[in-house]
Amino acid sequence: MLDDFLVRALLAGIGVALAAAPLGCFVVWRRMAYFGDATAHAAILGVALSLAFGTSVFVGALAVALVMALTVSTLSGRGYAMDTLLGVLAHSALAFGLVAVSFLQGVRLDLMSYLFGDILAVGKGDLAVIWSGVALVIGLMAWRWQGLLTATLNPDLAYASGIDPKREQMVLTLGLALVVAVAIKVVGALLIVALLIIPAASARALARSPESMAFGAAGIGAASAMGGLWASYHYDTPAGPSIVCVAAIIFAFSNLWARIGLTR
Amino acid sequence: MSLITVSGLSISHGDHQALSNVDLNIDKGEIVTIVGPNGSGKTTLLRCIIGALRPNAGEVKRAAGLRIGYVPQSLSIDQTLPLRVERFLSLPRRRAPGDIAAALVQAGAAGLADRQMTGLSGGQFQRVLLARALLENPDLLILDEPTTGLDQPGSADLYAQIEQVRRETGAAILMVSHELHVVMSASDRVICLNGHVCCHGTPEIVASAPEYRALFGTGTHGALALYRHEHDHHHDHENCDHDHTHDHEAHTHA
Known part of the structure; x- marks a missing residue:
């Protein structure tokens, strides 16, 4: 079964969607979207470094994403407004990553696959890495769930x-770096944040509790992965962006649905 | 044995010395109120006591096994976070439905369990925060300006609720407030804070202390009219520290 590239792509997409769901909820609740962007864009620099040194792309992306997330956490509240600081760091990291890649010979064609993902090329080894990361993130979120929610409401509380x-902030930072590292192969660095935010935001319209929002986001994310891959297969569209498009359509419909439900 | 003993506490935010050399203790079952102008370090002091801030000098000693229920000054819940009252009360520790219902009744918020937090009125919200603090089964309740954003009848109701909680649970209460007259009549002790402890003692002593008048002016006559012993002029300021040279006119809204 795992010999079919579509099956492997489906498993990879669903796995990333499951890990992104609880984390994406916190990204939405704590307004950390830009923070996610900075982490994801930094991963491109990580990819360049791992290609240069011949290490695993997963490890390189994870390390640089983590360093970026820690840098942002440390620098926050020191002079610049958070969005300015993140804007500087996110785009500089991306630019440095792109420049670094250009120094490497023969990987120019590869770059697109890291920016937009290459889910159809996921191998068995990638699947093992992705699902280990997914299990780790879900475990971390489940373990710290109550504390994370409390800290999100109010630090003094x-x-x-x-x-x-x-x-708790560190737990989120670590989770985010992990999701970025496993998702880079699936949707690419530029669209990771979409996979975090859109399913969570879609689930918000229908949820009555934090837990139902997280489970809803997981379901919507997994459905987007399946729908996107189906569309990609039938219409020959790029897989990663197709997944995000399906998520965006679900977002529009869930909000419409909630509106209609309210007016009834 | 005091529940909380604060000694020689000093803390600064950058260059600004927020608190210097503050001593304070809270005994079992008493109501202590901290009053002071904006920027006088009231919230900073409470945050030190709950452990959110580390002092630069001095210490906060808690009685062994002390349980604190904390009601923050403000809590803004993002609209994107769906959270029913019942679920909120189970953070961070899971609570039995029976305990939740009892705490809501005790806080005067019965029947709100199924409502969304973001849909509550100001008064309901404060009562739910109080209920959450009560679920800790606290020896000491700490409230930071619990009536912020409430109108006058609303805050009078809330203070009555807090006094009832004290009667029912025997918990000591430490609160910060702006509403001098209400607070003064309901407190066992008042601490007047302005970067340091200006004066402290029973409401009568504090209200007649020159330090207090310097901070709050004589314009508080109207407010003080409600205060329980208006005609009873005490002139012993044995608890008051007279040697302070602050320019109180300089304290504006922070």
């Missing part, structure tokens, strides 16, 4: 209950 909100 967390402190008073003996929870360190900075530690």
